[in-house]
Amino acid sequence: MKDTYRHQGKRQQLVKTVKKKGIADEKVLAAIGKIPRHLFMDSSFEDHAYQDKAFPIAADQTISQPYTVAFQTELLEVKKGDKVLEIGTGSGYQTAVLCELGAKVYSIERQRELYKKTKSFLSKIGYRPKYLSFGDGYKGLPDYAPFDKIIVTAGAPEVPKDLLGQLKVGGRMVIPVGTDVQTMNLFIRKSPKEFDKKEFGAFRFVPLLEDKN
């Protein structure tokens, strides 16, 4: 598991690309510049790791496009010490970005194979999320709620009510909503009963799936 000068050089190019596409948050850019994305992917895709593209990982899933990861993270406005819930651990790349920003990360993955693989991989490369859970993200993590921030990294046909309910007042949730194409939604909880909603551009995610049981 090497991170060579060549990898580092390509990574700085990726940071420039993402910046050009409109990402301005320096902390987010620094995280992209630091995390060895090639290690989160199958070695057969290693040569492409620093292209601004999504790639296949295990269990028919994908590692999100770096621009998308940066866009969602920027909208989330993560502060050091924030308690953040992520739905869709996948490769763990987004988890690592949140850890770099100093968040206490709780993440849920419904594919057992990915859950296991990513759990051991993240600890191997030194990332320590607070809690990785195997289960259905639609339900969130009621035992650990409320959260300052919630990020959903799979396309949700509709907004899961349980997740909105696990957001602190003042908290933010970023979620791509739609079936074939998704619109990025930002929810800000104004009071126990009131949410502000803003919509951003179109993205393509793998689907947020209902529990197998």
Ligand code: SAH
């Ligand atoms: N954050 C990941 C993106 C992975 S793609 C990364 O940076 O690599 C989305 C992930 O969401 C997939 O791993 C998929 O298995 C997972 N997923 C889909 N539906 C889910 C659900 N209901 N609960 C938890 N995870 C889910």
